[in-house]
Amino acid sequence: MAQQIGYSKKVMEHFMNPRNVGVIENADGYGKVGNPVCGDLMEIYIKVKDEKIDDIKFKTFGCGSAIATSSMVTEMAKGKDLDEAMKITRQDVADELEGLPPQKMHCSNLAADALHEAIKDYQSRKEGAGIK
């Protein structure tokens, strides 16, 4: 395989073999960030059990790093307590991938945001249910 411009082996490995691809029917939380106009769109679904992320899936439209960061964040978050998962930052994801090219750090590194959105969605649904 040719050496890819600017991407670490780890990024290419996740890009070529993304983990946890798909959609969870009846998910407990759903997060979506980016938009196709900008070239990146990520969706994350989570299933929560005992305040832990029991299952997590993603779908991503975007470049190599958008797909690799999505895959990586699902791997990092799976099985974690929700408050632990909330602490995963964009930088953590980039570090786990052995770095991203500088120009990709902002635009294509939204996966942690999508995860946080999904957790917040779960929490607001729970609060909503509590009020009833």
Add this chain to the structure above:
Amino acid sequence: MSGIYLDYQSASPVDPRVARFAQRYLTEEFGNPSSLHSAGLRARAALEEARSRVAELINAEDPSSIIFTGSATESNNLAIRGTAIRNAGKGKKVLTSAIEHISVHNPMKELQKGGFEMSMVPVDSSGLVDLGELERMVSPETTVTSIMYANNEIGTIQPANEISDVVHEKGMYLHMDASAAAGRIPVDVQRDGIDLLTLSSNELYGPQGAAALYVKKGVRLQTVNPGGGQERGLRSGTENIFAIAGMGEAARLARGEMDGESARLRSIRDRLIDEILMVEESYLTGDRTRRLPHHASFRFSRIEGESILLTLDAMFDIQVATGSACSSRTLEPSHCLLAIGLKHEEAHGSMVMTLGRYNTEDQVPVIAEAVKKTVGRLRELSPL
């Protein structure tokens, strides 16, 4: 080379015959053409030989109308800034199209800082310059109009002759960037009525580091690179004789072999386009018929171009290009794709294949199958 290389527009291999021809100028004939001794004279002879060969390729009236430079970017800068600044007394307007290479747009933007006015002629959805708008926009104050002969991203060939007629009705000089076109389709500066024309060595299977600017006799321009006065004072700097000699030999070979090679590539390319357009929601970008013979460019809905490029490379060892924002340094989508009317999300899904010397007919089904699998795989990942 292993794999299937489909990015000849970005870089081409040097023809082995050219490499053999030019090699002596690296190791044996290393003289400086400005020196008066015999070693210098031999280098001078090589330089002038190359000048003649390049002149012949584009039917220039005289070899002395060819100025060697170091890159097509440099040729474009000399053509645009050199004429605009030299003729500023006649007017300070420069005109170009919306789909030019940035090495045309950026020198014009630089001129704007010096009080010049830059305008861009729109193109239609296939990338053809709007001749009515061109006619409306060109004025007696327009010292240089720069329109590319054929586009590198969408392959569209402009009607050079008609553009020349319109530009010369009121305006001064027509510059055409023929980097992508020369050696692939017949470019004839006299027939086409061109005042300045950019050519690139590597696009002719010559070495990188050489390019040329044709300057018609009587065109007034000044150097943008002052120094020792080489190349009629227009491009100072010791000549890169190895690369220039290689460019000359490449031009000679291209002149003899262009018709046959272009017919061969056109036939492979046409089959490739037909096969790839079988993929759902795939579209050709640029004009189907007024197109460079080696050029096939597409867009695919719901997926992104850099991912296409990476997958084809990593999984199938096929090298392509993309106009996607995500693969560019600026992270802006290709201005060319936006100018032909694509939305941002459509421009992100672009893929450009440019064929060349080592592509063969039997690669077509392999490429088509790889593209089909790549698109399918990325669409499975896509939420759209």
